[in-house]
Amino acid sequence: MNPLLEARGICKSYYKNKIELPVLRGVDVAFQHGEVSALVGRSGSGKSTLMHLLATLDQPDAGEVWFGGQRVDNLSRRQRDEYRNRQIGIIFQFYHLLPELSALENVLTPAMISRSVLGYCRDRKALTLRAEAMLDRVGLLDRKTHKPAEMSGGEMQRVAIARSLMSEPELLLADEPTGNLDTETGESILQLLRQLNTEDDLTIVMITHDETIAERADRCYRMQDGLLVDRFTVEPAEETFTPRARVVA
Ligand code: ADP
Ligand code: MG
Numbered sequence: 001m002n003p004l005l006e007a008r009g010i011c012k013s014y015y016k017n018k019i020e021l022p023v024l025r026g027v028d029v030a031f032q033h034g035e036v037s038a039l040v041g042r043s044g045s046g047k048s049t050l051m052h053l054l055a056t057l058d059q060p061d062a063g064e065v066w067f068g069g070q071r072v073d074n075l076s077r078r079q080r081d082e083y084r085n086r087q088i089g090i091i092f093q094f095y096h097l098l099p100e101l102s103a104l105e106n107v108l109t110p111a112m113i114s115r116s117v118l119g120y121c122r123d124r125k126a127l128t129l130r131a132e133a134m135l136d137r138v139g140l141l142d143r144k145t146h147k148p149a150e151m152s153g154g155e156m157q158r159v160a161i162a163r164s165l166m167s168e169p170e171l172l173l174a175d176e177p178t179g180n181l182d183t184e185t186g187e188s189i190l191q192l193l194r195q196l197n198t199e200d201d202l203t204i205v206m207i208t209h210d211e212t213i214a215e216r217a218d219r220c221y222r223m224q225d226g227l228l229v230d231r232f233t234v235e236p237a238e239e240t241f242t243p244r245a246r247v248v249a
Contacts (some may be wrong), residue, residue, distance in 0.1 A: 002069055003030035004203050005054060005171060010063035012049055023049045025226040027063070031171075032219075036197050036204045040214035041223035047207045050223070051175050054205070055090055056080040068170070085114045089164025093176035095156040097148045097163075103155075104144040107131040107163045114167075127166075134162035138192060154185035161192065172196070174206045178213060190216055 012024040023046045031037050039047050052058045054065055056072055065073040072083050084090075097106045111127045112120050120127070135141045138158035148156055157177060164172060174193065178186030190213065196202045206217060214220045222230035 001033060003066075004033045004068060005031040005205070006066040007050065007054060008064045008066065010050065010053060010060045010065070012046075012053060012058075012060050023226050024053075024060070027223075027226070027228050029221055029228055029231075031203060031205050033170075033203055034197070034201050035219055036194065036206065036217045038214035038217035038220045039205065039207045039223060040211060040220055041209065043209050045223040046226040047209075047223055048175055051173055051205070051207055055088060055173055056084055085110060086167050087170055089161075089167070089169040089172045091157065091160045091164050091172065091174045091177050093179035095148070095153075095160045097156055097159060099148050102145050102147055103135060103140060103151070103159045103162075104128070104131055106148070106159055107134055107166060110163060110166050131162070131166065134165050135159070137165065138162045152185070153181050154188060157181065157189050158192065161189075161196075165196070169202070171203045171205065174204060176208055177206060178210075179208070186213070 007027050007029045010024050010027040011022070013020045013022045015021070027046075027050060029039075029050075039050065041047050049058075053060050053073070056065065056075070059073055063073075064071055067083065067087060072080065075083065098109065101109070108127060108131045111123070111131070115123065132141060132144065135144055138161050140155060140158050140162065143151060143155060143159075146155075148159075151159070161172075172193070177193070178189050181189065193204055193206070194216070197204050204217075206213070208214050219233050220231065221228055
């Protein structure tokens with residue numbers, strides 16, 4: 001089967017005082033439908049840069065990004081916005097919630113942004129019901145009136161996940177989703193992501209610097225200095241609690 005999301009020969013440099021800093025130096029990677037994949041690598045290896053390119057938040061200097069059999073990196077800005085709003089959900093280490101808004105309003109923001117005022121008013125009832133259902137999905141319906149300052153880190157990440165699900169995306173990109181959480185809370189977020197993968201067939205690409213978190217994925221890709229250096233599938237642990245990794249390519 002064709003991969004859902006694919007990067008082909010991606011190169012990206014940043015420039016500081018006219019000096020080129022090559023960050024991605026020819027990355028090829030494909031993510032399959034219905035899988036949880038992890039991109040693992042040390043801080044600075046280029047993971048977030050790659051994720052931004054996969055999400056078309058930025059454009060590569062060379063190479064292509066394909067989603068569902070269509071090239072997306074070279075679309076017009078409007079088409080890229082549409083791709084991002086409709087097909088993918090994104091969550092970040094620091095949640096990126098709007099502090100003035102309640103949990104429910106935060107979950108509704110993508111729906112507000114992608115509609116005209118009139119369109120939003122027309123659909124408001126249905127959208128609110130959907131936002132409540134998404135908050136319920138992540139176990140936070142009883143916190144719908146809470147603002148971010150009145151929630152824990154784990155709760156804020158759950159709200160961000162609920163928000164990312166509003167558009168019924170096929171793919172979730174998660175940049176260090178547990179990076180700011182204690183182990184136990186991080187674990188509950190990983191379990192929630194796995195549940196969404198199993199129950200909704202949501203394809204997930206998770207970025208992490210933490211090997212033990214990467215091992216929770218079905219498939220891992222290791223990045224080093226802007227290159228993909230290793231890929232392996234993770235076999236479920238049977239008798240031990242430590243998943244064993246098998247190198248396949
Ligand atoms: P990771 O997510 O793996 O920690 P990043 O993709 O964030 O890595 O960054 C890779 C490299 O690119 C780092 O050395 C970082 O300092 C540099 N970098 C990231 N964003 C920018 C930017 N906007 N301008 C200049 N350099 C950047
Ligand atoms: Mg990063």
